[in-house]
Amino acid sequence: MQTVVIRFYVSERQHHHSELMHEWLLRLAQQxxxxxxxxxxxxxxxxxxxxxxxxxxxxxxxxxxxxxEFILEAEQADRLIAAIDAEQLQLHYVRYAVEFKATAGK
Known part of the structure; x- marks a missing residue:
């Protein structure tokens, strides 16, 4: 399983369907x-x-x-990009592979 970070850059007042773009992206990811x-x-x-x-x-x-920003499995990131493409949006983003770990806390 490859883990990736995907980070979109939007304007703070950019909208899509009467919703702030950053809120729309988070809601889309929830859906x-x-x-x-x-x-x-x-x-x-x-x-x-x-x-x-x-x-x-x-x-x-x-x-x-x-x-x-999202930390996702590569397949999940692909699904997110496909959903954005389906909306015919042009958004700038970076995507890179990462190791996602946790410390051994108690």
Whole structure:
């Protein structure tokens, strides 16, 4: 079994079917009965246009990235991508193999 991390990058105000994109992605994963996911909001950054975005600038509110991340079996990640493709969405993501382990806590 290969474990992968798949991380999508969306705008914090990007929508799909009247729902914030990061919320839609998490709900889709729930519907696919995937084991879990998290959304992380950026505090600053820039994209391909080299325009700096920072949460301290009021006029840029809603312009920061949200990373939506899942740790899945490769087959589960494939199902998630297929479901997104079925919606004809173009989302940027990274996918890479990882080892998923736990410490020997008591």
């Amino acid at each position: 696919l009965e995937l084991p879990g996911g998290s959304a992380f909001r950026a505090i600053a950054g820039y994209g391909r246009h080299r325009h700096m975005h920072d949460e301290t600038f009021f006029e840029l509110a809603g312009e920061l990235a949200v990373a939506v």
